[in-house]
Amino acid sequence: MTDRALALQFLQSVLVLAGAPLLAGWVEQCRAWLGNRRGAGPLQPYRVLRKLWRKELVVAHGASWVFRGAPYVLVAAMIIAGSIVPLLAPILPLAPAADAIALVGVFALARMVSALAAMDIGTAFGSMGARREMLIGFLAEPALLMVLFTPALISHSTSLAAIVRQLAATHLLLYPSMAFAASAYVMVLLAENARLPVDNPDTHLELTMIHGALHLEYTGRHLALIEWAAAIKLVTYMAIGIALFLPWGMSATGSLSGIAFATGLLAMKMTAAGAALAFIETLLAKLRLFRVPEFLGTAFMVAVLGILVHFLLGT
């Protein structure tokens, strides 16, 4: 049992690490198709990473150890987050390291580190990106926690494994409160992963950037790590969404056939979720920065409604 759990943990961490660029590439490919372009194929992020890895590392004068260390901490934080969320079976040995609240905390740590790194060189764009990123952070974090509280109240535990076990065990029983939580979650996911309508991942104009402005000064392997971390973050957010709102099909015990089935199903869910994300992004236009608080405020209120519905219906 423990051997199997360890093997599963290893499998999941590797899946998240290696598969993250594929999901990012898939989303881009779908966006290209929806935009009537041919696209570079879902493997493009791997090529970008390989290119960046080989390139010379250029660091600005005046960059301190905060700047140079940040990419490593970022990737490490994202790998931890990606290794904790139950993907295939809720029996991960690393899962007790952090519950839902601590997971949000790990994301907050990553955000702080990247904001500080952006301020390290002392450019106008860096500090602008840092303050925008922190603005989105403090607005999105409460919304995200409120989303996580609904399933936590349903399963009387903030442990993600316990939540998944509880939700996956109820055969397609629909919780009305979870519908609210799900819609709020999608909004938070868009904001936290620098997606439209909050941030435009394709922009080249620095003044409109949020996430991009944070990493303007990074090159070479540092930039590769940051891009990779962003991909892992997206896949982790997708995984949290799937674990909370579509947990069915996960293997309860971690048997070999169960894992194989769960892996196949997960691939399908991720493909569908990636396509849905591209679809949503294609429909939306970017919001002005100061409309973002309204957007995230709406997400927060919807999540709170979910909690109230939970209490009103008593389920």
Place this chain on the structure above:
Amino acid sequence: MIAQVGHDPLDLTLAACAIWLVLAAASLALSRRPRALRALFVGGSAGSFLFLTAGLRALFAPASHMTLPFGLPQLAFHLHLDPLAAVFVVLFGFTSVAISLFAAGYLRHEPTAHVARMAGQYHLLLAAIGLVLLADDAYVFLVAWETMAWSSYLLIISDDHMVQARRAGLLYLVTEHMGAIALMLAFGILQSATHAGLAGYAFPVMRATTLTPEMASTVFALGLFGFGAKAGFLPLHAWLPEAHPVAPSPVSALLSGVLLKLGIYGLLLVTLELLHAPLWWWGIVMLVLGLTTALFGAIYSAAQNDMKRLLSYSSIENIGLILAGIGLTVLFEAYHMASLAALALMATLYHTLNHAVFKSLLFLGTGSILHATAERNLGRLGGLIHRMPWVAALLLIGSFAAAGVPPFNGFVSEWLLLQSFLGATSFPQPYLNMAVPLGAAAVVLVAGLAAYVMVKFYGISFLGQPREPALKAAEDAGPHERTGLLLLAAGCLFLGLFPAWTVDLFRPAVAQLIGPAAAQDTLAGNVFSCRLHAATQADYRPLVVLGALALVSATLVFLLRRLAPAPLRRTDAWNGGHEARTARMQDTAEGFGQPIRHVFASFFRMQIERPAAAETTPVYASRIEDPLWYAIYLPIVRSVSRLSEWVALLRRRRIAIYLLYAFATLVILLVLTP
């Protein structure tokens, strides 16, 4: 008899208080010798260490009592050391060890007369704080409380040539005395209910008496006001952002780290110890007040430009969270939900200790910056990480701790607090069930804002390019200062990484206030984990998080060096292709706070000066003021001065008028006498 001395922690704490008093007296004799004066602070630090060890032993010892032959006739000084007091003894001992050491180095640039005065007042303050914690009757408590208020007042106005310092000191003193009057009334009511005469002032006698709900609520309200004036609950917070910036940094650290916590100690003492059957609505009052205070503090600290003001608003925020924790504890206790009350109390105590450690660290760090640069305005700092590597590295730990991110200590107590909010789902009143979890949302918003504030504080002061040429000559902190900062940073890491051990420190105090059974079964865990009750699976293992972070980062560094050994080249910043790049293009503190001012515009009383379109030397300035100052404090000032005008009407310059007053008084008294 001598063999017993040293066995009882209470003796050790008294010895520490005696050391401090001796040091305070010695400062008078040594007032011309700067080195000796600074050595006094090292001695004070040793006294604090003694105090700390006594506290650690008292945590796991039965409460001890002692009567000293001073005080009023029929009311000797009652002293005690029980687990609740011991938690605060540990808090005070640990932070003051570091603060005193820091002060020994910090004061080397100050004029000798100044140091001599501070040494006396500082050690008197330490002794008074110690005595507040040891007091076991209302008389000693108030004597120590007032000594504490006076000596801290004198320390705040150390730089009394500054008008701001004198004004801040006066505001502090008035607020403290308003609070002290409320406390006297509260203790008076408690004493009169015991019907035991002077002996009724002793806390054990008060504890044995049960008050009627009306009387108990009056005592609660007076206590909340009195201790709130010390802790800085809304709207009694106004002295904090005025007093902290003008006080010398070790004093700011002591104010924020320890003195505010004594307000928390007093509130716990009155609501959960002396009034042992709290009413549910007290909890609601404290919960709402606490969350409001926390939000207020967080929003205002994000808008500050002075680094010490920013930190003092952040103290208001943390005090608010602690008050919310007490409110939750009282609410659970009132409904006899003991295990949840125990959890909420642990969260409260944990956050109190955390805040003491990281806020002292941050305030001491601002002291080092202040000495190196003579600048408190964040907008004139920048790039200090290159000149002050030690302070920068240690304050990074403090900033992460204050922002409440794992695996640092601020996160653990926020985690516990959120867990206790989430547990609040089985009250007999359904609307409470719905309303209380929403408090968790406020806590998270506050935590998110705290992260914003800390990025602002750290990023603007330590990172980026130096905004003033003078900063390039800044020097790192000296060995004493480094040791003090290092101790506190180590405290942040310990409290963050070993929550299960830390929680064990609070268990006896929780057993004392809530009940032994609840204290035992809440938060099971071993070194690695901090787990709620055995039934739930919610778990947090900071050591694993840190270990994984370190392991993955190290592996990546190693692998990338091996697999992608591209050389590193230093060059000018890319900056989006713009060539000109000066230090003035970075965000100032105002610039970094701009989104906050925009989002929370309706919370501020704000004046903005915008330059006209064609101005050649454009000036942009925004001034943010506290609306409560205008809504509450100034009306009070106005009505007091109007009242004194009326009183002045009675005053005539002729002696005949005064004789008439005396005669009239006599007549009235004769008429009234039966």
